[in-house]
Amino acid sequence: MSHAPPNPTLSPVIDRRLPYAQKLATRATSDIDLAVIHCTELPDLATAREFGERVHYDSGTGNSGHYYIDRDGRIERWVPEDHVAHHVRGWNTRSIGIELVHTGRWPDWYHSRRQVPTEPYPDVQIDALTALLRGLRESLPSLRWIAGHDDLDREQVAASDAPDQSVRRKIDPGPGFPWPRVVAASGLARLDPDSPLPFPAKSDE
Template identity: 60%
Template sequence: MLPDLPLPPITVDLLPYEARLDERPLGQIDLVVIHCTELPDMAMARQFGERVHYASGTGNSGHYYIDRDGTVYQYVPLQRIAHHVRGYNARAIGIELVNIGRYPDWHDSRHQGMGEAYTEAQVAALIALLRKLQQDVPSLTQIAGHEDLDTTTTAASDDPSVQVTRKRDPGPLFPWPRVLDSVQLQRLLP
């Protein structure tokens, strides 16, 4: 049996448009997708989450966000489908970890490295949250990184003749072995 990790309190701070997101039964959820914000801080992640991108009046966001200090925020209820990964939203929970990633040059071919490590507080909070989600959503059996599921490329912003990977998160410094050893979820690698 895995040792218990205390889950930090979850600050529920729902996005202004959350009621416009499509509903789903919890039994439809079998996947959690790990992201990094690729933004400098939680405040900017909130600003990006509130931006409307769709005719429905909704935008792109995960369900949960974990700041560098391990603080956990919930922006979207699990019963709502958040827009966080192409083709998998209806069955997935999105968890975003605050991390600079490639910011501000996401698609510049000269700036594709992701050098910020995740903090111990973030990883511990993530593992505790994943364990809680497994208890609350028994159908949850799989986990993936955003980069595992969205492998499309796009023209580089600095040189349109060069293709770069659109999504690289959670990136090479995400501690997959530790997380997978700590939860009872199988990694989905399509």
């Protein structure tokens, strides 16, 4: 089924909750001040769904974002906003996770010579993202910041082809993501987790 979005320019969002969604911890939506942008680093939405349904924790839950946006602009909501999804370590309780279907480095995520994704983000997908963000700003008054997964998770892991080399565990949404366009259209400020000030806007440079 679908629910009417708060922003009239946003296409209907398909409500497709994960089987374990109700087992996730709850929160007040007034606690949400950050949107985290991811890319799936998987070939398609069906593969992302299969991964999202996998159980990884004793609570009977797994890893996923709240929203998924396909290449054609289709938006699905897998976890309601008042539940805490597992999508970015250390920031889950205050954030909304938005996943863009994108191949990223798939299927060789940690290969040392395959760390620069080449797939572009389609305009229709980015338009759907910015419309969703504007809608979320209306329904979540505390929402103020935006960040990429790579801004918040900077862990290095051993390269799969060269264990003596290190690569980023998470690089999404990647160097091809149009940050200036998304920040300008969404009205959110880019978060700088390294600043000594409380989450000032991050430069797009």
